Amino acid sequence: MSRIWVLGAGQLGQMLKHAGMPLDLEVCPVDIESEETFPLQLHEQVTAEREQWPDTAATRQLAAHPGFVNLNTFPILADRFTQKSLIDKLELATAPWRLVETDTTAEALHQALGERVLLKRRTGGYDGRGQHWLREPGRDAIPDDWHTQAIAEQAIDFDEEVSVVGMRGDDGQCYFYPLTLNLHVNGILLGSVSPLARLSHLQAEAEGMLGKLMNDLDYVGVMAMECFRVGDHLLINELAPRVHNSGHWTQAGASVSQFEAHLRAVAGLPLVKPRVKNLSVMVNLVGTERDNDWLAVDGAELYWYGKEVRPGRKVGHINFCLDSQAETRSALDRLEPLLPASYGPVLDWLRSQLD
Numbered sequence: 001m002s003r004i005w006v007l008g009a010g011q012l013g014q015m016l017k018h019a020g021m022p023l024d025l026e027v028c029p030v031d032i033e034s035e036e037t038f039p040l041q042l043h044e045q046v047t048a049e050r051e052q053w054p055d056t057a058a059t060r061q062l063a064a065h066p067g068f069v070n071l072n073t074f075p076i077l078a079d080r081f082t083q084k085s086l087i088d089k090l091e092l093a094t095a096p097w098r099l100v101e102t103d104t105t106a107e108a109l110h111q112a113l114g115e116r117v118l119l120k121r122r123t124g125g126y127d128g129r130g131q132h133w134l135r136e137p138g139r140d141a142i143p144d145d146w147h148t149q150a151i152a153e154q155a156i157d158f159d160e161e162v163s164v165v166g167m168r169g170d171d172g173q174c175y176f177y178p179l180t181l182n183l184h185v186n187g188i189l190l191g192s193v194s195p196l197a198r199l200s201h202l203q204a205e206a207e208g209m210l211g212k213l214m215n216d217l218d219y220v221g222v223m224a225m226e227c228f229r230v231g232d233h234l235l236i237n238e239l240a241p242r243v244h245n246s247g248h249w250t251q252a253g254a255s256v257s258q259f260e261a262h263l264r265a266v267a268g269l270p271l272v273k274p275r276v277k278n279l280s281v282m283v284n285l286v287g288t289e290r291d292n293d294w295l296a297v298d299g300a301e302l303y304w305y306g307k308e309v310r311p312g313r314k315v316g317h318i319n320f321c322l323d324s325q326a327e328t329r330s331a332l333d334r335l336e337p338l339l340p341a342s343y344g345p346v347l348d349w350l351r352s353q354l355d
């Protein structure tokens with residue numbers, strides 16, 4: 001049996017472990033806070049479920065292992081400054097931006113980027129944390145400790161948010177899942193749908209962009225690219241050098257899930273273009289207690305992460321990949337009374353994407 005170590009033991013690490021089982025790949029997620037050392041063998045591989053980690057005995061040991069795949073990519077993408085610089089270098093479309101330097105003023109940012117400017121911490125942000133709006137000139141200031149620690153982005157008046165998950169083997173061959181349509185509320189992903197025929201004309205553009213990035217980085221594994229759709233074009237929002245929440249639907253809707261695809265790539269096993277089944281819908285469970293009645297909803301595939309429930313925390317997701325869109329609609333109708341009332345607009349949005 002081959003063994004793959006994962007830096008990070010959150011839900012992504014657990015779902016990688018789950019995906020390794022049918023292939024007899026032993027996947028070992030490692031808690032980044034651990035001060036233990038682990039029995040890594042020279043021929044084994046190391047991957048990560050997050051782009052940044054603290055300096056602990058465990059992370060030092062894993063990061064020093066010669067089998068750490070993509071080690072050089074993580075620092076580039078973990079810092080929004082180097083990530084945006086890479087996107088610019090490759091001449092790919094992204095929201096116009098500036099580095100917030102020691103002497104940068106809000107006024108200068110408004111002048112360069114327009115009325116609404118979004119400051120984003122360079123590192124550590126997720127689920128919309130680490131963001132600060134400068135809503136109108138003369139009103140909001142740059143927080144003191146954000147100088148040199150943030151970038152500023154032009155507010156994009158997008159039509160909707162989409163993402164693409166791709167994979168690249170060590171021979172350079174890339175494959176992609178179809179574009180996913182995503183609903184983010186207050187910076188947190190709440191629902192996804194894929195594939196949608198009305199987005200298929202953007203597929204080639206998305207693949208071209210993500211393929212160019214993966215090739216430039218000589219990347220091996222799964223990478224996700226979040227985008228804004230503005231009319232018939234895509235602007236890159238951000239990149240994740242790992243499996244991604246907007247690809248969770250592939251557990252139900254594709255012959256090879258994003259988790260298996262990542263493991264195959266890292267282990268040097270064959271990659272193929274995943275066969276996509278029917279339309280899939282994913283509902284993220286955020287800050288809500290588990291309800292076993294979800295399991296009684298026909299077609300529901302629950303992933304419960306076993307984490308302590310806290311407001312705004314992702315604690316699970318439910319996938320659906322049913323034979324018809326009418327069945328998907330009924331399943332969402334059945335789920336609705338089993339979720340907090342705040343999910344009403346999310347379910348309405350998901351249903352509005354169905355035929």
Ligand code: ATP
Nearest residue numbers: 095118125126127128129153154155156184187238
């Ligand atoms: P994630 O959990 O996906 O890693 P994050 O905290 O890293 O999120 P972003 O993806 O950069 O943050 O932004 C979160 C959300 O904020 C986006 O999905 C989008 O809804 C909104 N947003 C981000 N950048 C912009 C922008 N330039 N203009 C308008 N809205 C934006």
Ligand code: MG
Nearest residue numbers: 125126127238
């Ligand atoms: Mg992010």
Ligand code: MG
Nearest residue numbers: 127226237238
């Ligand atoms: Mg994001």
